[in-house]
Amino acid sequence: QQQVKQSPQSLIVQKGGIxxxxxxxxxxxxxxxxxxxxxxxxxxALLIAIRPDVSEKKEGRxxxxxxxxxxxxxxxxxDSQPGDSATYFCAAGLNTGNQFYFGTGTSLxxxx
Amino acid sequence: DSGVTQTPKHLxxxxxxxxxxxCSPRSGDLSVYWYQQSLDQGLxxxxxxxxxxxxxxxxxxxxFSAQQFxxxxxxxxxxxxxxxxxxxYFCASSALYNEQFFGPGTRLTVL
Numbered sequence: 490q491q492q493v494k495q496s497p498q499s500l501i502v503q504k505g506g507i508x509x510x511x512x513x514x515x516x517x518x519x520x521x522x523x524x525x526x527x528x529x530x531x532x533x534a535l536l537i538a539i540r541p542d543v544s545e546k547k548e549g550r551x552x553x554x555x556x557x558x559x560x561x562x563x564x565x566x567x568d569s570q571p572g573d574s575a576t577y578f579c580a581a582g583l584n585t586g587n588q589f590y591f592g593t594g595t596s597l598x599x600x601x
Numbered sequence: 602d603s604g605v606t607q608t609p610k611h612l613x614x615x616x617x618x619x620x621x622x623x624c625s626p627r628s629g630d631l632s633v634y635w636y637q638q639s640l641d642q643g644l645x646x647x648x649x650x651x652x653x654x655x656x657x658x659x660x661x662x663x664x665f666s667a668q669q670f671x672x673x674x675x676x677x678x679x680x681x682x683x684x685x686x687x688x689x690y691f692c693a694s695s696a697l698y699n700e701q702f703f704g705p706g707t708r709l710t711v712l
Binding site for chain 1: 603605634643644646650651656657659691699700701702703704705706
């Protein structure tokens with residue numbers, strides 16, 4: 490059973506456009522929602538994270554929107570750049586500090 | 602650079618063999634996590650250690666085992682290897698809660 494569902498599987502965006510990746514979860518006990526960026530041949534790198542007590546968090550061009558009632562959260566990449574081309578994973582975790590449940594990933598390609 | 606190191610970077614071995622993957626966490630992090638990343642399964646949590654003790658277990662096969670040593674480095678042992686064990690294996694570390702930082706991974710190829 491996939492605890493975190495991520496869409497789309499792949500995304501192509503023009504340079505300067507907005508990239509939007511969506512995730513949904515089932516377990517209402519989750520209380521930490523990170524996004525990771527992974528380049529080919531590299532490990533996932535923490536991009537931005539949110540806790541359910543806020544509805545939005547912004548860091549530079551990256552914004553997480555969180556809808557607790559719908560059990561959904563999304564990553565928005567503003568002014569997308571070719572250097573943003575990577576695979577993005579959402580995840581959900583518990584405050585016990587144990588495992589993360591990862592989405593299946595979104596391959597983002599930003600066309601110059 | 603996350604501060605998490607993993608060795609070796611690549612490993613090629615044959616079916617039935619046994620290998621050991623090594624991970625050194627970020628300075629000060631007591632928790633170590635192991636994940637397996639394959640094309641069809643995505644990132645799957647295997648096991649977590651905290652300060653030398655097993656803290657949580659995920660989808661880890663009985664042929665796989667791990668430990669965390671007093672200096673906090675961790676090793677993942679994979680035995681009786683099968684073709685399907687070919688994957689990227691990541692180690693992550695964190696302080697007590699959340700914010701897991703991933704290492705560069707070990708690519709295991711079983712022939």
